[in-house]
Amino acid sequence: MxxxxxxxxxxxxxxxxxxxxxxxxxxxxxxxxxxxxIDAFLAQDGESTEQARARVVRQREERQCQQDRRAGRRER
Known part of the structure; x- marks a missing residue:
């Protein structure tokens, strides 16, 4: 073997x-x-690709937190 x-x-x-x-x-x-x-559609003036990526991730997390809070209010 x-x-x-x-x-x-x-x-x-x-x-x-x-x-x-x-x-x-x-x-x-x-x-x-x-x-x-990201460069073509999401980056704002003077913003690097990495900065735009971080901003988009941060915004997504904020939206998710808001949705979670709204869902928590509905469950009560």
């Missing part, structure tokens, strides 16, 4: 390594698309 394991080890390493390379490429490509969308 150990010979089979030894033979399969390089194959396993190659497959896992290839998967990680593909995963990284996909995530990096998505991030580029996301950044371009």
């Amino acid at each position: 150990s010979k089979l394991r030894e033979v399969n080890r390089p194959i396993e390493d190659a497959v896992v390594g290839s998967y990680h390379k593909i995963e990284k490429k996909v995530v990096d490509s998505y991030r580029k698309i996301e950044d371009r969308f």
